[in-house]
Amino acid sequence: MIEVKHLIKSFDDKVVLKDISTIFEPGITNLIIGRSGSGKTVLMKNLIGLMQPDSGEIRYNGRNIIAMKKNELKLLRREMGMLFQGSALFDSMTVLENVMFPLTMFTKDSYKERCKRAMFCLERVNLKGAENLYPAEISGGMMKRSGIARAIALNPKYLFCDEPNSGLDPKTALLIDDLVSDITKEYKMTTVINTHDMNSVMNIGEKIIFINQGRKAWEGTKDEIMNVNNKALNDFVFASDLFRKVKETENLAEQEG
Amino acid sequence: MKALQNFGEYTLLIFRAIAIPERWSEFFKQTGKEIYKLGVDSVWIVIFISVFIGAVITMQISLNVNTPLVPQFTFGYVTREIILLEFSSTIMCLILAGKVGSNIASEIGTMRVTEQIDALDIMGINSANYLIMPKMVAFMVFIPVLSILSMFFGIIGGYLVGFISSDIITIANYELGLRYWFYPYTIVYSIIKSVVFAFIISSIAAYFGYNVKGGALQVGKASTNSVVMSSVMILTFDLILTQLLLT
DSSP: EEEEEEEEEETTTTEEEEEEEEEEOOTSSEEEEOOOOOOHHHHHHHHTTTOOOOOEEETTEEEEEETOHHHHHHHHHHHHHEOOTTTTOOSSSOOOHHHHHHHHHHHOOOOHHHHHHHHHHHHHHHOOOTTTTTTTSOOHHHHHHHHHHHHHTOOEEEEEEEETTSOOOOOHHHHHHHHHHHHHHHHEEEEEEEOOOHHHOOOOOOOOEEEEOOOOOEOTTTTTGGGGOOHHHHHHTTTTHHHHHHHHHHHHHHHHH | HHHHHHHHHHHHHHHHSSSSSOOHHHHHHHHHHHHHIIGGGGHHHHHHOOOOHHHHHHHHHHHTOOOSSOOOOOHHHHHHHHIIIIIIIIIIHHHHHIIIHHHHHHHHHHHHHTTHHHHHHHHHOOOHHHHHHHHHHHHHHHHHHHHHHHHHHHHHHHHHHHHHTTTTHHHHHHHHHHHHOOOHHHHHHHHHHHHHHHHHHHHHHHHHHHHHOHHHHHHHHHHHHHHHHHHHHHHHHHHHHHHHHHH
């Protein structure tokens, strides 16, 4: 569980995060949504310790990341896995070497054991057969899956995904969403996903936090998001024709029924 | 003020980079790869440039100091002194600042903009240490080899002039000049300088690459800036080291 309390972050005079408080629970997919520039990436970077907030607390199962010493933070980071927007695979390594990398750095396992674990992770994300390819030789969807395999190689307690399906076609995007959701449940991880894709929200949004102009403007689930009386959220949700039409159809059905 | 801030950031980064590696085996593996990439891959350009510059130095001295008052063997002597004292260390490192420095800055810069460095940090790895130290160690270890190769092939270049035309200089006079008043410390001096320059090139390039913000354009800019700054620092330290080591 990750607990965020009264988080404030500013750059020079501009306050980007304004008193954010929430809880990210284990075993479910926690989504942070919002328009571009709303502050969701800054929130994510604060959560993983890449940025230091001005004030507030971020507690990982009770441990405050902000007050941690370098070594404690280093140990905590080994409990984290992260899927980056561009996958962030190491160009000079094959897919297998990428997945093996955290195992090479942090375990004393033999090469054979590391290879076995990496192959298991690759099989888990349906990437068997691509282990000897380099990142430049695989598709965007395969890169994301390799990124997930690398993120789960050390059995992390916390999984962070930054725009996991950006740049992917809708079908592949859904596959990635489902994969992240399945893995979250399977390993009981605390998963935090940063997205602005409404398809993802409706597919795996078990807990959703809507950030608007640096503030938490709404918190709920995918079942509630379509029927909320919040202008900023409605503008965001119904920005696409598809969701607007779904809503209109629903309203029509309600009136008729 | 900005320069002072940059120097502070550079110092902090280098202190972060110079730390005990997370895994020694991984460090040695990386260092081996870097020796090949930064050092062995530069051998051909060092040989090519040294041969031609050695030949040109001999020809230029001969053409410009063509007087009966100066004996011919002095052309060989001056060629040796120029190659040993300045060319094989300073000029060669200025050239390598372009090849190796831009390579380091663009590689680390690309890793920064594609979030690969963030990925290392998230894993709890000291990214500065993992990425920068093997490059610095590899280049500093291999630069004496490049420097000695440059000396050897620069001298060979002068020989070639003698082979091509004995009007410019005879082989016997060139050899006499090479041996005349030889002071072996000049080789040590040249190697010391080249090791310092290797540190300057690799650390400055790493700093510019590591601190890239933006995209491909900024990676290119960082690469150019690293070459310019390395060149300025090489020339500055050339003056300081010459004062310290030769006077």
